[in-house]
Amino acid sequence: MNSNIVIAIDGYSSCGKSTLAKALAKKLHFVYVDSGAMYRAVTLYFIRNQVDIQNPEEVKKALAQIHLNFHSRDYQTHITLNDEEVSDEIREMKVSEQVSAVSALKVVREEMVKQQQRMGSSKNIVMDGRDIGTTVFPDATLKFFMTADPKVRAERRYKEMIANAAKITLEEVFENLAHRDYSDTTRKESPLTRAEDAIVLDNTELTPEEQLQFALDKVKPFLSN
Numbered sequence: 494m495n496s497n498i499v500i501a502i503d504g505y506s507s508c509g510k511s512t513l514a515k516a517l518a519k520k521l522h523f524v525y526v527d528s529g530a531m532y533r534a535v536t537l538y539f540i541r542n543q544v545d546i547q548n549p550e551e552v553k554k555a556l557a558q559i560h561l562n563f564h565s566r567d568y569q570t571h572i573t574l575n576d577e578e579v580s581d582e583i584r585e586m587k588v589s590e591q592v593s594a595v596s597a598l599k600v601v602r603e604e605m606v607k608q609q610q611r612m613g614s615s616k617n618i619v620m621d622g623r624d625i626g627t628t629v630f631p632d633a634t635l636k637f638f639m640t641a642d643p644k645v646r647a648e649r650r651y652k653e654m655i656a657n658a659a660k661i662t663l664e665e666v667f668e669n670l671a672h673r674d675y676s677d678t679t680r681k682e683s684p685l686t687r688a689e690d691a692i693v694l695d696n697t698e699l700t701p702e703e704q705l706q707f708a709l710d711k712v713k714p715f716l717s718n
Contacts (some may be wrong), residue, residue, distance in 0.1 A: 494673065498523070499714060500619045501626035504639030504683065506651040506673045508648060509696055510621040513639070516705045518619040521712065526563065526612050528622030529592075530627070533575045533583035533604050534561055536595040546595060556604050586654075586661060589669055594677035598621075602682050603668045624683035626691050632710065634715055636691035637708060645697050646670055 500517060504511050511527055518525035535556070539546060544555045562573045571580045595601055609629050612618060619627070626636035647667040654661055677685040687693065692711055696704045
C-alpha cells in the first residue's frame with residue numbers, strides 16, 4: 494500500500510462532491526482530481542466527433558486520440574482536452590445528457606481508471622466520482638459517500654446553471670438528475686454503490702462550511718500518522 498493519503502468521495506449527481514473535494518484539497522494542500530470532469534471531457538470529444546458509442550472499435554479508436562490533463566489556477570482545478578481548456582463547456586446540458594451513457598462503457602471506464610490510479614500512486618489526493626472508493630481506490634485511506642434530498646439537489650444544480658446563463662427549467666434539471674441516478678446505479682460497469690467502509694455524508698441541510706468541517710474531523714486522525 495502506498496504511504497500517501499487518498500481520500501475518495503463518491504455519491505449522487507449534484508450532491509456537492511466536487512465542492513467538498515476542492516475545499517478539502519485546498520485546506521490539506523492535496524491534489525484534487527475531478528474524475529467526473531474526465532468522463533465529461535471524453536463525452537464532449539465523442540459529441541464533437543460524432544463517435545458512435547454503440548461501435549466498440551470506433552470508441553476504442555477515439556479514446557486513443559484523447560489526452561486529458563489537470564492544472565491548477567487560483568486554487569481552481571481546470572481540465573484540458575487535447576490541450577484545449579474545456580472546464581466550462583463540459584458542464585453544458587448537451588454533455589450532461591450523454592455523460593452517463595458514455596461513462597457506462599467498459600472500455601471508457603477502464604481507460605479512465607488507469608489514468609486515475611496513476612494520478613494517485615505517488616501523491617496525496619482527493620478524488621470525487623461514483624466508483625472511486627469501490628473500483629478506483631478500494632484501499633483508499635478514507636472514503637465518503639455523499640447524498641442529499643433529490644429536490645434539494647435539483648434546486649442547487651438549477652441555480653448553478655442559471656448563474657451561468659443556461660436556458661433550462663427546474664423540471665428539466667430534476668428529470669436529468671433522476672435519469673442519471675438510474676443510469677449510474679443500474680449500469681453494468683462499476684455501478685454507483687456505497688463502499689461498506691465509506692462514511693455517509695447527507696448534506697441536505699448542511700452548508701458547504703459545515704460539510705467541510707465534518708470531513709476534516711474525519712481526516713484529522715490520519716494526518717498525524
